[in-house]
Amino acid sequence: MCLFCKIANNELTANKVHENDDFVAFHDINPKAPVHVLAIPKTHVDSFNEVTPEMMADMTAFIQEVAEKVDVKESGYRVITNVGENGGQEVKHLHFHILGGARLRWGHF
Ligand code: 5GP
């Protein structure tokens, strides 16, 4: 079972901020912004390449709820999902980074 499946199944602890039957959001262990939360589906999906439009519809609503819960919805935030080698995806379980709490820099490779 992959790392994020273990977090979804409560086999590994994480600092959760929001959860429902299908998704869970928790603080990133190595934050890259004052607010850095990861939102994942509880069922294993390798990456954005494999997610269905149906799951994304619910994921979108969940991410919007997370943004509200961690109080970045009004001040602004960034949603990122890294895909594959060039995207820099390290954990092979679909996750959306929700970053905020400060003015974020943009544009580097
Ligand atoms: P990726 O590079 O795959 O888009 O992002 C993976 C993210 O997962 C990284 O930001 C990393 O800090 C975070 N991460 C890796 N392992 C753990 C863990 O065990 N717990 C938590 N909360 N975050 C993790």
Ligand code: ZN
């Ligand atoms: Zn998984």
